[in-house]
Amino acid sequence: MKKEVKLSFWDRLYLPAVVKGMGITIKHFFKTLFTPPSKRYTVEFPERKKDVPEWYRGLHRLNTHEDGSVKCVACYCCATACPADAIFIEAEDIDDLDSEYPVEKRPKQFIIDLHRCIFCGFCQEACPKDAIVLTNEYEITQLSREQGLIPLEELVKTPKKKMD
């Protein structure tokens, strides 16, 4: 539907509105310029980063044991709890029954589909082994669809939370 708007002569000049708008911009410019950086509302983003609260739910991480092996045992609890079907796991038999403390099972594939993930945190709630956690990492943009499928090898490398 088209709406008819009657502009007055003053409105049709446009210049007063432009001057008014520029006035507001310049006012804020000078206000921020003379405020000390610690009290400013804005952050110069790529150079400086804002700290997020510790409960922030960002990119996933798979925790590892001290020897570097994954804590995950592919129990599928996270995949079952996931409301967005964003987790895909394929289990694997390690075949270490002869060792003293057999682990028996580990994920062969563990893929998180970031396009589907809604960062609800149900996976870390469901995890019985404290393997999957959501970190404070929020810079998670990719250049292609394929890069949005985060495999096991990358999930292990996600930096830990700062508090840990």
Next chain:
Amino acid sequence: MINIKINEADHAVEEGRTILEVCRELGIDIPHFCYHPGLSIAGNCRMCLVEIKGMPKLMTACSTVVQDGMEILTDSDTVKEARKGVLEFILLDHPVDCPICDKSGECVLQDYNFDYGISKRRSIFPKERHKVEKISEKIYKNDNRCVLCTRCGRFLNEVTKTHEFTTIERGSHTHIACVDPDGLDKNPFSSNIADLCPVGALGLNEFRFRKRVWLTDHVRAVCQGCEAGCNLTVDLHTRHTPLDPNVGPVVRFSSADNYSMQRYFICDEGRYSYKNYNNMEGRLLNPVLNGNEVNEEEALTFLKEATDSGLTGAVVLSPLVSVEENYAAILFAEEKGYDIFRPSPFRKELPEPALFIEKVKAPNHRMMKLLEIPKVTDMESSDYDVVIVLHNIGSIRDNSLVKILSLLKRVKYSITFETEHTEFSENSKLSLPAPMFLEEDGCYINSGKRIQHSTGSLGYPQGVRPLWKWFFGKRFSGPEGLLKQFAKEKLAIELDYEKLGQEGVEL
């Protein structure tokens, strides 16, 4: 009949039965590990303790026979306290590694611990550890999880009588030991011990870490391996997430209890036959006319042309196909005046021990015999213009196969109804795609003349239609209508799926 009181309610029950059996039939759940309907009563897990008024101590429901005037409490505070104690003792040495265990999701110990157990372990001593081992090609054993119900040992001692398992050592060191791993491999029933185990102590190597059980749907079906008609629980994986690879829907077969047949086990051949139903590569999904894939209308035109011109014809039924599909073919043959024949089923020597395994390797052979249909090899003249052959996954005897192939090659209009690309479909003018047994509801008559219903939960794949839809269009709304008509006209009884229920009806 005697009168007893269970949880303050009056019941009239049969004499000479145990409390647990009576309660199971009344729908009252009493937790138990060591009791199994197909095995002897051991009474060693102490999980089924119930309170009986007048008795000084709690009694095991599995071994106490009901008596007139008995007053039983299955859910009193004393009973709950006892269950809690029993579970605490069982879990003393249990590793509680449910995330790794393949039984989790269908483990009764897990369920009972949620319902009656305590959440904290009070013992300060370390848990005893045993070695996990793959004891045979089929079975792995994890003694850490064992609750010593001895169901596995009793099964091998009493049912197959092969005695491969025994319990060794004493007290808290007791565990199950396999004394004859080779015998376990040769035993045609040994995989049942994985089903029997109430916890994850015994499992199938093949199912190890393949699929979590709660991600599958469980449906009841009838085994297609032989004439015995054993009941199966089929685990289907139908809920695919976007990243899942498109693997076959059938995850595993396990046994389902049939109390009226008194059969609780299945043979290993039947158990591992689930792989036959995952092969979608060889499936016939479109009608094939003279070697080219055609659409449904062209196939129907050919079918009409062949059958509406009043030519002589023959229909070869199949013992591998359900009652409904066979009856649809019989009905069609009777309407057109065609002759009806049956192929001889494939036979195989029985393994040792055989128990209930049958020689005839076709699930519905008894129906052919019941209707007294002549063998295709006894056919006197083969002067036919139209031949319709039914077939499904499985095999028939060689002499019948040769006879049918020669028929198909000779006649003018040869039509096969087939699930996969086989010799039959290659040698006929028109081959129509048929559903396999999990894709359509169907009934099978076993060697004991019991008609049983097998659930079709997968639904027809794209392009596949049942026989009655090809031949009769919209006359029948589903296979149930065909079963009703079959029962009324051929057996002179009233039958429907509700009446058949889970355990079937003896004819």
